[in-house]
Amino acid sequence: MSAPALTKNQALVFDVLEKADGPLSAYTILDKLRDHGFRAPLQVYRALEKLLEYGVVHRLESINSFVACAHPGENCHSHGIVAFAICESCGQVMEFHDHEVDHRLTDWTKSKKFKAEKTTIEIRGLCEACAA
Amino acid sequence: MSAPALTKNQALVFDVLEKADGPLSAYTILDKLRDHGFRAPLQVYRALEKLLEYGVVHRLESINSFVACAHPGENCHSHGIVAFAICESCGQVMEFHDHEVDHRLTDWTKSKKFKAEKTTIEIRGLCEACAA
DNA sequence: TCGCACACGTTATAGCATAACGCAATTGAT
DNA sequence: ATCAATTGCGTTATGCTATAACGTGTGCGA
Numbered sequence: 001m002s003a004p005a006l007t008k009n010q011a012l013v014f015d016v017l018e019k020a021d022g023p024l025s026a027y028t029i030l031d032k033l034r035d036h037g038f039r040a041p042l043q044v045y046r047a048l049e050k051l052l053e054y055g056v057v058h059r060l061e062s063i064n065s066f067v068a069c070a071h072p073g074e075n076c077h078s079h080g081i082v083a084f085a086i087c088e089s090c091g092q093v094m095e096f097h098d099h100e101v102d103h104r105l106t107d108w109t110k111s112k113k114f115k116a117e118k119t120t121i122e123i124r125g126l127c128e129a130c131a132a
Numbered sequence: 133m134s135a136p137a138l139t140k141n142q143a144l145v146f147d148v149l150e151k152a153d154g155p156l157s158a159y160t161i162l163d164k165l166r167d168h169g170f171r172a173p174l175q176v177y178r179a180l181e182k183l184l185e186y187g188v189v190h191r192l193e194s195i196n197s198f199v200a201c202a203h204p205g206e207n208c209h210s211h212g213i214v215a216f217a218i219c220e221s222c223g224q225v226m227e228f229h230d231h232e233v234d235h236r237l238t239d240w241t242k243s244k245k246f247k248a249e250k251t252t253i254e255i256r257g258l259c260e261a262c263a264a
Numbered sequence: 265t266c267g268c269a270c271a272c273g274t275t276a277t278a279g280c281a282t283a284a285c286g287c288a289a290t291t292g293a294t
Numbered sequence: 295a296t297c298a299a300t301t302g303c304g305t306t307a308t309g310c311t312a313t314a315a316c317g318t319g320t321g322c323g324a
Binding site: 123 | 233254
């Protein structure tokens with residue numbers, strides 16, 4: 001699933017996420033796009049749905065927010081399981097990948113014959129700057 | 133933080149979660165406790181807050197639900213990072229722990245000087261029975 | 265007995281997400 | 295060329311999740 005050309009709304013939403021310096025909620029995105037004609041949450045959610053599908057945006061389940069993938073130009077789905085460290089003070093997000101973690105989780109699911117569709121790893125805490 | 137005696141409301145909420153065969157949302161818990169005098173969401177959320185603190189209940193971030201810890205009588209906080217496999221068809225949840233995963237994630241956060249407070253690992257998919 | 269901490273109850277509100285309807289544009293097979 | 299299917303879009307309404315703010319009562323140590 002590589003990303004086809006984005007529609008106008010998808011491009012607007014993606015642009016907002018890419019320029020943001022941290023994750024944004026759908027309603028925050030909506031507010032930022034009111035000047036561009038957005039009026040309803042669904043316009044945002046529909047765009048996000050596609051952007052997630054294309055793998056250019058991640059959803060952070062633990063904070064109900066969305067963030068542009070840290071690997072511009074690539075499809076995040078190709079990196080295996082993605083993990084996030086989310087600073088609860090400044091909101092910054094670090095994205096990383098660990099094949100060993102992938103491997104262990106995949107082994108476990110296989111041993112249980114569990115068919116994994118989507119895996120979430122989110123670490124909340126304080127980044128170096130904020131912990132000081 | 134081991135669990136002190138539960139208050140009436142805490143005990144009611146915990147009891148509902150323990151008897152349930154899967155995770156429940158706060159509002160579902162509320163409905164199940166209306167006969168016991170619960171009227172408002174806050175009664176549930178306040179009890180859940182304590183139960184989470186005591187480590188006898190887990191919150192599943194990806195489905196906004198709560199589940200009793202699979203290790204009755206123990207404090208879940210003592211097991212290190214907890215991972216969940218959540219069946220999107222039947223709602224069943226499997227809870228497990230993997231020290232190697234713990235280790236890799238802890239190493240990563242240390243290398244970034246990120247102070248982890250709470251880590252979420254949730255795998256959504258289909259359990260063996262539902263995938264058949 | 266005073267002050268404090270804590271659990272609790274209630275009302276109101278904030279924040280997150282989707283259902284259901286209809287319209288317009290695109291595509292692509294016949 | 296035309297029709298049907300698909301997709302994106304806009305709007306209204308609604309539902310679900312979570313917390314703010316206020317007040318009450320109770321127990322307990324200074």
